[in-house]
Amino acid sequence: xxxxxxxxxxxxxxxxxxxxxxxxxxxxxxxxxxxxxxxxxxxxxxxxxxxxxxxxxxxxxxxxxxxxxxxxxxxxxxxxxxxxxxxxxxxxxxxxxxxxxxxxxxxxxxxxxxxxxxxxxxxxxxxxxxxxxxxxxxxxxxxxxxxxxxxxxxxxxxxxxxxxxxxxxxxxxxxxxxxxxxxxxxxxxxxxxxxxxxxxxxxxxxxxxxxxxxxxxxxxxxxxxxxxxxxxxxxxxxxxxxxxxxxxxxxxxxxxxxxxxxxxxxxxxxxxxxxxxxxxxxxxxxxxxxxxxxxxxxxxxxxxxxxxxxxxxxxxxxxxxxxxxxxxxxxxxxxxxxxxxxxxxxxxxxxxxxxxxxxxxxxxxxxxxxxxxxxxxxxxxxxxxxxxxxxxxxxxxxxxxxxxxxxxxxxxxx
Amino acid sequence: xxxxxxxxxxxxxxxxxxxxxxxxxxxxxxxxxxxxxxxxxxxxxxxxxxxxxxxxxxxxxxxxxxxxxxxxxxxxxxxxxxxxxxxxxxxxxxxxxxxxxxxxxxxxxxxxxxxxxxxxxxxxxxxxxxx
Ligand SMILES: Cc1ncc(COP(=O)(O)O)c(C=O)c1O
Numbered sequence: 001x002x003x004x005x006x007x008x009x010x011x012x013x014x015x016x017x018x019x020x021x022x023x024x025x026x027x028x029x030x031x032x033x034x035x036x037x038x039x040x041x042x043x044x045x046x047x048x049x050x051x052x053x054x055x056x057x058x059x060x061x062x063x064x065x066x067x068x069x070x071x072x073x074x075x076x077x078x079x080x081x082x083x084x085x086x087x088x089x090x091x092x093x094x095x096x097x098x099x100x101x102x103x104x105x106x107x108x109x110x111x112x113x114x115x116x117x118x119x120x121x122x123x124x125x126x127x128x129x130x131x132x133x134x135x136x137x138x139x140x141x142x143x144x145x146x147x148x149x150x151x152x153x154x155x156x157x158x159x160x161x162x163x164x165x166x167x168x169x170x171x172x173x174x175x176x177x178x179x180x181x182x183x184x185x186x187x188x189x190x191x192x193x194x195x196x197x198x199x200x201x202x203x204x205x206x207x208x209x210x211x212x213x214x215x216x217x218x219x220x221x222x223x224x225x226x227x228x229x230x231x232x233x234x235x236x237x238x239x240x241x242x243x244x245x246x247x248x249x250x251x252x253x254x255x256x257x258x259x260x261x262x263x264x265x266x267x268x269x270x271x272x273x274x275x276x277x278x279x280x281x282x283x284x285x286x287x288x289x290x291x292x293x294x295x296x297x298x299x300x301x302x303x304x305x306x307x308x309x310x311x312x313x314x315x316x317x318x319x320x321x322x323x324x325x326x327x328x329x330x331x332x333x334x335x336x337x338x339x340x341x342x343x344x345x346x347x348x349x350x351x352x353x354x355x356x357x358x359x360x361x362x363x364x365x366x367x368x369x370x371x372x373x374x375x376x377x378x379x380x381x382x383x384x385x386x387x388x389x390x391x392x393x394x395x396x397x398x399x400x401x402x403x404x405x406x407x408x409x410x411x412x413x414x
Numbered sequence: 415x416x417x418x419x420x421x422x423x424x425x426x427x428x429x430x431x432x433x434x435x436x437x438x439x440x441x442x443x444x445x446x447x448x449x450x451x452x453x454x455x456x457x458x459x460x461x462x463x464x465x466x467x468x469x470x471x472x473x474x475x476x477x478x479x480x481x482x483x484x485x486x487x488x489x490x491x492x493x494x495x496x497x498x499x500x501x502x503x504x505x506x507x508x509x510x511x512x513x514x515x516x517x518x519x520x521x522x523x524x525x526x527x528x529x530x531x532x533x534x535x536x537x538x539x540x541x542x543x544x545x
């Protein structure tokens with residue numbers, strides 16, 4: 001598909017929600033994209049169009065609307081397969097998002113394969129979504145969770161990671177891009193070394209799939225999770241990728257309609273992939289809308305997006321640091337993408353976010369679902385600005401001057 | 415909501431120059447509450463006398479402007495009051511005392527010290543003999 005020239009200022013016109021004043025006379029500057037992104041008009045139109053013209057339950061009715069819905073829903077799966085470079089469409093399971101995808105693997109694969117003495121190797125920079133399901137799996141199976149440490153500049157300590165990787169390791173869970181540090185992890189190396197000891201690998205791609213080209217077949221990961229709402233789609237839809245051979249051996253996660261081939265009063269026979277893991281009526285409208293979001297992303301060159309986000313990251317980091325009294329979390333901009341988390345001396349993250357909001361700037365404040373990481377960094381909370389395709393240099397200007405203003409506000413009274 | 419309403423002068427005054435921030439000499443009751451969501455921690459220490467009066471009350475902790483200012487306002491308000499009066503001081507009273515209007519998320523910050531104080535009245539320090 002031909003990619004179009006990428007110009008954030010032009011793209012902005014596609015995002016009605018961004019063209020608003022959040023307070024009288026104050027325009028919105030949306031810098032909370034790592035939490036969730038906004039949807040372009042095309043995605044919004046799709047939601048309406050599906051509901052107005054095609055909507056019915058999928059895989060069930062022998063009637064026109066059900067056939068249309070089913071086709072649109074399965075087309076969306078095909079779009080995700082192509083976008084993420086999966087070999088087969090049935091390797092893409094629709095879920096509610098990254099959290100559900102990881103829970104599916106921890107429950108289904110985990111309960112069937114883990115036993116006392118086995119180890120689950122995670123990292124200190126994981127989101128709670130890739131920690132808690134494994135703690136729960138460990139509780140059920142008697143396996144042990146270990147967390148590989150990070151270096152002081154917020155990169156995975158690969159030496160330590162490799163030393164913790166042993167034949168006891170049955171699963172490695174790693175975030176592709178940290179939602180706090182922005183750190184891009186060396187997935188190829190992690191996956192190859194994990195496979196060498198016979199471990200499977202699950203990659204939390206929540207912050208990668210929206211920002212970087214992914215080719216799952218080449219990457220050779222066993223599982224990969226992502227959320228539609230972080231890549232221009234609506235909330236309530238995400239994907240789990242799993243290698244076909246693995247998914248085929250796994251017991252179903254949720255039970256109910258759709259996921260069965262046959263039910264008798266004695267029991268059930270699970271369905272084939274992918275419906276085996278899609279019990280009940282799925283988020284039909286959201287899945288179709290995510291397919292349209294993928295169409296939108298495919299028209300843009302993701303390499304150009306990454307470059308653009310890096311330019312904004314460098315500018316934001318350099319200028320925030322120049323203010324003095326600002327600590328940036330994570331590695332240098334060449335090793336990260338799109339995320340600038342920072343701590344301002346003497347001003348709590350909540351107070352920063354509140355003051356920034358009065359300038360129309362939306363940032364996240366808190367621990368961003370990474371309590372172990374914040375403990376490791378020695379900060380209780382941080383503020384996070386995160387960029388996406390529609391952010392501009394002007395957004396960075398506003399961010400920096402609002403942080404400066406906040407420092408002045410709390411300083412002048414002392 | 416306009417944040418200027420939140421950071422009112424009296425809020426900032428309490429934040430920068432808090433009432434009774436530190437430890438309470440001869441404390442009979444104490445409790446620490448945290449808000450794991452933002453890492454805020456507030457500890458309340460009280461000295462309750464034989465007549466059931468809060469003879470002394472101090473707070474300590476780390477947090478945002480809202481939680482620390484509300485801790486200061488609360489200690490000032492309840493210093494010298496009876497335990498019964500303090501127990502009757504409800505969450506809504508705390509929000510009213512704070513003054514500035516708060517969104518539901520920031521109400522949690524404001525109520526952290528109040529939760530610590532309510533629990534402290536039921537938490538005698540183990541070293542009763544030093545009373
Ligand atoms: C790295 C990472 N993993 C997992 C999640 C959870 O995603 P969701 O809430 O869509 O399930 C997020 C988003 O908050 C994230 O940033």
